[in-house]
Amino acid sequence: xxxxxxxxxxxxxxxHGFTLQQILELLLEQHGGFAPLAKQIPLKCFSNNPSIKSxxxxxxxxxxxxTQVEELFIKLKLYQKTQKSE
Numbered sequence: 544x545x546x547x548x549x550x551x552x553x554x555x556x557x558x559h560g561f562t563l564q565q566i567l568e569l570l571l572e573q574h575g576g577f578a579p580l581a582k583q584i585p586l587k588c589f590s591n592n593p594s595i596k597s598x599x600x601x602x603x604x605x606x607x608x609x610t611q612v613e614e615l616f617i618k619l620k621l622y623q624k625t626q627k628s629e
Contacts, residue, residue: 557622558613564599566612569621571595584611 558566574580577598581589586608588601602609616622 557617557620561616561622563602563609563612564595566616566621567595567598567602569624570612570616570619573619573621584608584615586611 561569570580571577574583577589577593581593586598586601588598588608602612
């Protein structure tokens, strides 16, 4: 199995360089808050007394929910709108 050197950019990975918090904040900005995001991804952490901190805690402990958030981030191509300078 081939592995990449630690400092090589991952050009084929749109999530590379983004933390879960950045992904969540960009999705919230794109959707205009937790209520519209909860309509897109129906998770209690987005609809029941939501906060960044509680949502991040839930997403870090729940791989299937994190996958849904990451897939929406990729689907909306938010990684292209927030290009990181390399």
